[in-house]
Amino acid sequence: MIKGIWRHFILTLRLNFRSGRAIAYGYIMPILFLIGFGAVFRSGDPPLLHEIGQILTITILGSACLGMPTALVAEREKGVWRRYQLLPVPINALLSGVLLVRIILAFTAVGLQLGLAHWIYGTPLPSGLLTFGIAFAVVIFAFLGIGIILTSQAKDVPSVQALGQCVFLPMILIGGVGIPLYALPDWCRQLAAFMPGRYAVELLQSTYEDGSLQHFPAYPALILMVMGAAALIAGLRLIQWEQSRPERSRSILWITFAIASWAGAGLTSIFLDRSTPFHLIHSPSFLAIDEMAIDSITYDGLPDDHGIYTPLAPPLNPDQRMTHRMREFMPRLKNWDPGLKGDTGQRVRNLLAVAAIADITQDNSEAIIARQIYDFMRADFDPQELNHALAWVILSPHAGSVVSAAPELGLRGEAHPDIIRERSAWYARKYLGRVLRQIQDSQTERSGG
Amino acid sequence: MATILKVQNLTKLYGSRKGVSNISFEVGSGEIVGLLGPNGAGKTTTVECILGLRTPDSGRIEVNGIDSRSEPDTVRRMMGAQLQSTSLHDSVTPLEITRLFASFYSPEPDADQALNRFGLLPQTDTRFQHLSGGQRQRLALTLAFLHNPGLVILDEPSAGLDPAARQDLLECIVAEKNKGSAILLCTHHLDEARRICDRVIVLNSGSTVAQGTPASLASLHSETVSIRLRTAQCPNPLDLKSIPGIVTVTPSGDAWILASSDPNQSLREIGRLMEATGNRILEIHMEVASLEDAFLRLTRHSSAL
Numbered sequence: 001m002i003k004g005i006w007r008h009f010i011l012t013l014r015l016n017f018r019s020g021r022a023i024a025y026g027y028i029m030p031i032l033f034l035i036g037f038g039a040v041f042r043s044g045d046p047p048l049l050h051e052i053g054q055i056l057t058i059t060i061l062g063s064a065c066l067g068m069p070t071a072l073v074a075e076r077e078k079g080v081w082r083r084y085q086l087l088p089v090p091i092n093a094l095l096s097g098v099l100l101v102r103i104i105l106a107f108t109a110v111g112l113q114l115g116l117a118h119w120i121y122g123t124p125l126p127s128g129l130l131t132f133g134i135a136f137a138v139v140i141f142a143f144l145g146i147g148i149i150l151t152s153q154a155k156d157v158p159s160v161q162a163l164g165q166c167v168f169l170p171m172i173l174i175g176g177v178g179i180p181l182y183a184l185p186d187w188c189r190q191l192a193a194f195m196p197g198r199y200a201v202e203l204l205q206s207t208y209e210d211g212s213l214q215h216f217p218a219y220p221a222l223i224l225m226v227m228g229a230a231a232l233i234a235g236l237r238l239i240q241w242e243q244s245r246p247e248r249s250r251s252i253l254w255i256t257f258a259i260a261s262w263a264g265a266g267l268t269s270i271f272l273d274r275s276t277p278f279h280l281i282h283s284p285s286f287l288a289i290d291e292m293a294i295d296s297i298t299y300d301g302l303p304d305d306h307g308i309y310t311p312l313a314p315p316l317n318p319d320q321r322m323t324h325r326m327r328e329f330m331p332r333l334k335n336w337d338p339g340l341k342g343d344t345g346q347r348v349r350n351l352l353a354v355a356a357i358a359d360i361t362q363d364n365s366e367a368i369i370a371r372q373i374y375d376f377m378r379a380d381f382d383p384q385e386l387n388h389a390l391a392w393v394i395l396s397p398h399a400g401s402v403v404s405a406a407p408e409l410g411l412r413g414e415a416h417p418d419i420i421r422e423r424s425a426w427y428a429r430k431y432l433g434r435v436l437r438q439i440q441d442s443q444t445e446r447s448g449g
Numbered sequence: 450m451a452t453i454l455k456v457q458n459l460t461k462l463y464g465s466r467k468g469v470s471n472i473s474f475e476v477g478s479g480e481i482v483g484l485l486g487p488n489g490a491g492k493t494t495t496v497e498c499i500l501g502l503r504t505p506d507s508g509r510i511e512v513n514g515i516d517s518r519s520e521p522d523t524v525r526r527m528m529g530a531q532l533q534s535t536s537l538h539d540s541v542t543p544l545e546i547t548r549l550f551a552s553f554y555s556p557e558p559d560a561d562q563a564l565n566r567f568g569l570l571p572q573t574d575t576r577f578q579h580l581s582g583g584q585r586q587r588l589a590l591t592l593a594f595l596h597n598p599g600l601v602i603l604d605e606p607s608a609g610l611d612p613a614a615r616q617d618l619l620e621c622i623v624a625e626k627n628k629g630s631a632i633l634l635c636t637h638h639l640d641e642a643r644r645i646c647d648r649v650i651v652l653n654s655g656s657t658v659a660q661g662t663p664a665s666l667a668s669l670h671s672e673t674v675s676i677r678l679r680t681a682q683c684p685n686p687l688d689l690k691s692i693p694g695i696v697t698v699t700p701s702g703d704a705w706i707l708a709s710s711d712p713n714q715s716l717r718e719i720g721r722l723m724e725a726t727g728n729r730i731l732e733i734h735m736e737v738a739s740l741e742d743a744f745l746r747l748t749r750h751s752s753a754l
Contacts, residue, residue, distance in 0.1 A: 004553035011549055018540040078536040086500060087553050088525045
């Protein structure tokens with residue numbers, strides 16, 4: 001029997017590669033998604049690194065929830081599985097071969113995407129293959145269970161494809177898979193907490209960027225394991241090998257069981273305040289940033305200092321006329337608690353957040369505020385520590401905590417933490433570029449530093 | 450002849466609708482038993498219950514004395530099947546699928562030998578989608594007989610085949626029977642049943658209405674005998690109709706087909722009529738009781754009941 005199961009596995013793999021349609025959906029589509037993401041997000045540094053979790057989740061989701069159910073239902077429609085039922089082997093043993101084939105196909109598609117991303121865009125490869133491999137296994141386990149349920153509910157190929165789209169599209173559009181969570185409104189982020197896609201993105205992204213085992217993101221992994229187990233149990237209970245659907249009452253019972261895991265995940269995440277967009281909880285602190293990491297930072301494509309996005313005033317002239325508010329700003333900054341407390345990395349992050357808040361809330365003096373913060377950092381921090389702290393903010397924008405308002409500094413309004421992180425990273429790049437003389441800063445150049 | 454398959458009081462209901470009710474029959478080694486019946490008679494339900502694709506509501510099915518419900522895997526090893534509505538992957542080759550199926554049996558049958566047995570050696574590497582209808586059916590037979598099972602169930606094996614392909618297929622089936630296999634054959638083609646079945650079972654509305662050899666069923670249940678008559682001069686059809694025993698008179702080209710309920714008397718009277726009218730018989734041919742007639746009578750009668 002083992003020999004038969006093995007032969008079935010090999011034959012299933014071989015037959016997949018004889019199908020032009022399967023190759024197109026399995027490999028061409030992921031490449032197209034990669035190119036699409038590359039066209040939109042290539043200005044990232046490194047390009048596509050912060051979107052890799054989304055890209056890979058789309059590939060795995062498509063394979064498990066569209067590709068596999070379509071293949072299984074097509075075979076069932078033909079009567080292939082009906083014939084297999086007459087063999088002296090448990091049918092689920094053959095199904096396990098199908099699932100293993102699907103894992104291999106998804107794995108090779110992911111490998112192809114990563115290879116192309118690295119070659120075309122310079123996206124770094126995963127930092128830890130073991131942890132990334134574990135993350136991949138957890139994600140595909142979760143999605144294959146959903147695929148089995150879809151197979152059990154569809155009578156024919158058109159209906160399984162429709163059902164697959166009902167799962168695929170919401171996750172892509174509002175589930176944090178296609179459109180990043182930070183770009184979605186609050187209600188979408190809450191809703192995404194109930195869907196496996198959002199956890200898959202977090203898990204893959206985190207392990208891609210930080211491959212250390214001690215920083216393995218256990219929470220999204222656990223959520224996905226629970227969802228996957230519930231879906232697999234329900235799917236195996238419901239799947240039929242004749243071309244008929246299970247009894248309606250049974251379907252309702254077991255699908256409710258599977259969906260209950262989604263509901264539980266969402267409620268748990270909301271209760272634990274984990275519904276906010278993914279973040280790298282265990283990013284290395286600024287102390288772990290080395291010179292090589294600092295040298296890897298580039299300064300191309302920075303927003304114009306005179307523009308509306310992260311503006312930065314030129315070096316201040318001591319005789320420059322300023323408003324009363326700006327004259328009061330620096331003394332307040334020197335006594336501002338978040339700028340004084342915590343390690344250098346967090347202090348620098350807090351100060352950058354002030355510049356970001358001024359920018360986001362379109363403060364009248366945003367450019368000058370940004371300059372004053374820069375000057376304060378140059379004067380107050382050890383140069384080496386400052387370089388490492390700025391590099392840490394650039395390379396780990398989601399690490400640490402973030403200040404979302406600074407009324408004590410005279411700044412009105414509040415900004416969303418994700419946008420603050422993004423703007424802080426841009427300011428950090430502008431500041432570090434000036435410190436390292438990679439960017440011309442006119443007064444610095446005139447005065448010799 | 451050893452009994453290979455024993456079906457006792459098999460009943461399967463679909464809600465309030467009767468699939469099959471209290472069906473009982475046996476199939477022995479080296480015998481082909483035909484399962485006949487109109488659409489919806491219960492043939493497929495019976496076959497699916499035997500194969501384990503459906504769970505009967507009551508009754509017992511034994512293969513080589515082993516209960517199929519208590520030891521389904523053991524029973525499956527002893528059976529082969531060719532299902533009516535089964536296809537295979539478009540791009541699989543006969544050799545690949547035969548090797549796959551062979552690997553589930555011990556000792557593992559030789560796939561090349563099996564394909565050769567049904568004349569498929571030239572097509573070992575031809576993809577399924579490029580096989581002709583006859584070749585596909587022979588591949589299905591290959592898979593059914595692959596492990597030399599004691600019992601083989603064939604459901605409409607010649608469906609969709611042209612006469613030549615059907616003839617080939619029937620010869621293959623008879624050859625396997627002669628090797629000792631017990632074969633249960635579901636078919637709509639009564640001439641198939643007449644030609645190759647040792648016994649037939651007629652189902653209607655889920656119940657058995659008759660069992661026996663094709664000849665005995667035909668003679669017992671046929672009401673009329675066909676007489677084909679060709680004469681030198683065209684006879685008056687009213688004269689033919691008035692012959693005792695003649696039920697119907699139908700023209701057929703330059704001849705007449707007379708259905709007779711009493712062929713002996715009818716033949717005598719035909720002779721007297723020819724003499725009386727100065728006509729001459731050029732051809733007279735009597736067809737023995739037909740299975741078709743018996744089948745129609747059995748299934749219409751039981752439906753009327």
